[in-house]
Amino acid sequence: MNESHQTALSTWLLAMADDQLILAHRNSEWIGHGPILEEDIALANIAQDELGHARLLYELYAALTGDDPDKLVFFRETAVYRSTQFVEYPKGDWAFTMLRQYLFDAAEMVLLTQLVDSTYQPLAQAAAKMRNEELYHYRHSSAWLKRLGLGTAESNQRTQTALDTLWPLAQQLFVPLPAAEFLTTDGVIPPATVWQEAWEQVVRPFLHNCDLAIPTAAAPPTADRAIHSPYLAPLLAEMQEVARFDPEATW
Template identity: 35%
Template sequence: MAHALDPKLEYLLRQGDNALILSQQLSQLCGKGPALEEDMALTNVALDLLGQTRMWLGYAAELHGGDEDTLAFLRDAHALRCCLLVEQPNGNYADTMMRQFYFDTWHYFLMQGLLASTDSRIAEIAEKSIKEVTYHLRRSGDLVVRLGDGTAESHAKIQVAADALWMFSGEMFLYDALDRAMVEAGVAPASAPLRAAFLEHVAEIFAEATLTMPDPDAWMQRGGKQGRHSEHLGFILAEMQFLQRAYPGARW
């Protein structure tokens, strides 16, 4: 694809696709939350992420041509650049919240770093997103603590989720040539300080939640940022993209 030659465009797609796919995942839980307040909160987070998606993909569309809808609904799985973490199944409530917590922790520190981006548009997107992202992190961290330090069943389930999803948490810090080019240009923050901040925050929340933190040096999955995805993404896109593909150009 043409955008593969443009590191900045590819970087924008990575950010937009992460928010897009996680938003779609959370939207599937509308009406299925364990309590009304939580049901509404999950939907609100999905809407926050969708708004961030529009900013990232809108900027990408300016560089690539087309529009944000085309990028969201007419790319195949191999053209998406989301991390493998966000495409993991919703599973039970503990799975959903641990996936969210790992993502939110990385996302918060990334947005903090992007506030200083040499690309003014990216810095502006980070500034518009940071309040939402801060709330997301506070909320998911609080729920991890409540589940971990709750009943024996909730503790067991959130520990299983923490262990199972850990291997997907490292891809966000595994920088490739494109990431490094963005760092050298001052567009994006370096990986090492982001990972250090991530591990410190996770360790703090896990200690409060009485959870055992997985080995930081454990082997990590990778490939999503380069378009190599799990089988889960195909099912997500089949639902998300159906209308535009069945009725091209459809409008409300």
């Protein structure tokens, strides 16, 4: 792999890892506060899986750059994080959390299905590992979406409100990253348009069947992952608090 390909790949891996990390953080905020005890267990489980996916992806990144995953997570400034605003938004109510989870699970499931055939072997292997877990996540969040969309008028309304906010935000997941064309032509990752189309084929009919209306306006808030929502800085301040309390320490 030449240098420009390697840079493109590390840029892409970091973005994917950051999304997993930030979503794991948001989901972990439910532990101890869920609507049903069984969901505290489920969210703890999903957050652990996502954190595990983040770690796998940071390790692939680190293998290319020589960085340390813990340093990347706990000592990187907000401006150099590459998460989407979609995962940064606060956890909101149960409808917001479950809808975001559903949209993300569908995107990840579709992507991983394509990545198992990646020409970059370490990525193909990681994708195979992650995909088994992701199927369970999708099953969990899609079951919830049916309950919420088709349950009561209130649950439908809350989920619709969440969809109105989240649908445009979700589009940012599919914005091609800088120099991604090097990766798509080599078959390392699928083209963003292919990924997005496959995602829409899953989520559009499903949301419709849950009695939810997809907003027509669908421009992402920004195409640039360097531009963050106001929610990321406080999230990172909290996440990095102990690590930065004593940077010399090992924990």
